Amino acid sequence: MVDRIQWHKGSDRVTDSVLIEGLAVETVIGVYDWERDITQRLLVDLDMAWDNAAPAATDDVAQALDYAAVSERVVSYLDELRPQLLETAAEGLAACLQEEFGVRWLALTIRKPGAVPQARSVGVRIERGQRS
Numbered sequence: 001m002v003d004r005i006q007w008h009k010g011s012d013r014v015t016d017s018v019l020i021e022g023l024a025v026e027t028v029i030g031v032y033d034w035e036r037d038i039t040q041r042l043l044v045d046l047d048m049a050w051d052n053a054a055p056a057a058t059d060d061v062a063q064a065l066d067y068a069a070v071s072e073r074v075v076s077y078l079d080e081l082r083p084q085l086l087e088t089a090a091e092g093l094a095a096c097l098q099e100e101f102g103v104r105w106l107a108l109t110i111r112k113p114g115a116v117p118q119a120r121s122v123g124v125r126i127e128r129g130q131r132s
């Protein structure tokens with residue numbers, strides 16, 4: 001345990017996260033013509049590396065990765081993008097969040113629950129960036 005603490009303190013590796021789970025976004029998405037005329041619901045999960053010690057010490061949201069602000073940006077980004085593929089949505093959204101919020105590493109899952117009736121949901125998951 002002592003070794004583990006010393007290793008962590010001597011490293012720039014961020015092991016903390018800020019999480020968003022099951023964020024529902026209604027947008028135009030899909031490959032087929034009929035999908036361009038309707039909106040469909042996507043569910044977004046995010047695991048974003050962030051050092052939570054600083055905001056914890058100051059109790060200041062300005063030092064935190066504000067999950068409310070990130071959630072708003074996810075909704076507006078997907079609403080504007082209107083892509084065909086989930087892959088396009090995931091790649092663009094990851095780049096947007098890394099650039100605008102300074103997130104070093106993130107894992108992003110986008111699910112499209114209505115796409116395959118026999119499945120509870122289908123989707124894609126990507127990881128981008130590095131924790132150190």
Ligand SMILES: Nc1nc2c(c(=O)[nH]1)N=C([C@H](O)[C@@H](O)CO)CN2
Binds near residue numbers: 031084087
């Ligand atoms: N890997 C993917 N496969 C498919 C996608 C997608 O975004 N990524 N999209 C479709 C259609 O839009 C589908 O959702 C219509 O039901 C098919 N395959």
